[in-house]
Ligand SMILES: Nc1nc2c(ncn2[C@@H]2O[C@H](COP(=O)(O)OP(=O)(O)O)[C@@H](O)[C@H]2O)c(=O)[nH]1
């Protein structure tokens with residue numbers, strides 16, 4: 001790579017090739033990515049970020065495509081990060097979200113990047129966060145992150161956004177159950193997509209009921225909106241609600257406190273990540289193996305061993 | 319730590335509406351541990367090149383059954399060159415007469431895989447270029 005100064009200059013100019021290369025460095029956990037983020041950091045913080053999550057097939061990508069078209073009609077620019085699961089067995093992935101938004105590829109005011117979850121060391125949230133920073137520094141007005149809402153890793157990702165939209169569809173009883181189990185709390189707005197299908201109003205009613213029974217304060221209850229992403233019905237209304245949510249938070253100070261909470265999470269997360277990486281370099285697999293033998297034979301205990309390992313990490317003891 | 323994962327755009331330029339072959343290749347590449355960005359049917363060369371740049375892929379695999387490959391494939395390589403992205407390696411497949419292969423190679427298409435090519439051949443091709 002060229003030098004960092006040159007690189008960050010091109011990114012600030014919005015040079016897509018450099019933006020793309022930067023995201024690759026981030027994804028590959030290259031050291032230069034960190035330098036790049038550091039040099040761009042003072043130029044970040046202006047983009048509004050929107051997280052979109054929900055079960056596979058709910059129509060998230062279609063909806064994102066329509067949302068971006070709407071945002072573009074208001075003369076604002078958009079950076080997109082579309083996350084899809086990698087195969088846990090091979091690490092490979094087919095990333096097909098672009099299929100749902102083919103027109104956007106030719107739009108100079110849009111940048112789209114597909115990402116596999118890869119899943120090493122839980123670095124995904126970090127990679128998304130940092131990619132958002134690149135798009136932010138490049139001057140995009142909005143950055144939208146799409147993830148499949150299943151696991152903790154995915155919810156961690158969307159929680160880095162200023163506004164989180166959870167997408168449901170009619171006739172997914174199970175999905176409503178998973179909402180109860182935790183995804184519920186991360187939503188700032190709910191969307192029932194595929195409103196053209198039977199059962200959409202019923203799903204919306206069920207959602208509203210659940211919201212009423214959950215821990216949201218009355219004035220903070222997320223709205224439930226109906227969309228038909230195929231025709232674009234309900235998309236302008238969705239965007240208006242997202243904007244209103246962010247606007248209100250800006251006025252009330254919640255926007256700032258939320259970002260500060262996210263920063264706290266971020267530094268803890270990076271620290272966590274670095275510690276894990278450090279442990280990997282300090283203690284090799286064979287050492288673990290021999291310790292497992294000793295513990296198995298009751299010569300020592302898991303606690304004694306971890307204490308010992310901890311001392312090695314702190315460079316005390318032998 | 320910083321290991322570069324192979325990213326590859328599989329694209330279908332032209333107007334034919336069959337992507338079974340392209341999907342078979344996409345799945346095989348995924349199973350070989352690669353990240354395949356699949357952009358769907360009827361992509362223009364401009365769309366393909368722009369997507370390839372944003373996705374920062376090392377390879378573009380083009381599949382064309384419509385017979386327009388002599389027009390579409392070279393258009394992709396020339397647009398890549400214009401964008402300063404001609405380090406991206408382009409290969410093709412589909413229904414391509416062997417008589418056309420020399421012309422396409424001259425236009426910067428690295429390899430052409432005829433119908434019925436085993437996917438392992440394509441994977442080997444990619445891996446051997448990655449090792450270089
Ligand atoms: N009937 C109907 N189908 C939709 C709607 N939105 C998306 N779809 C279809 O649902 C399928 C999955 O869409 P996609 O956007 O890929 O979903 P994702 O997996 O959540 O990103 C596609 O076949 C879409 O055409 C909608 O509002 N109504």
Ligand SMILES: [Mg+2]
Nearest residue numbers: 060061097146
């Ligand atoms: Mg999707």
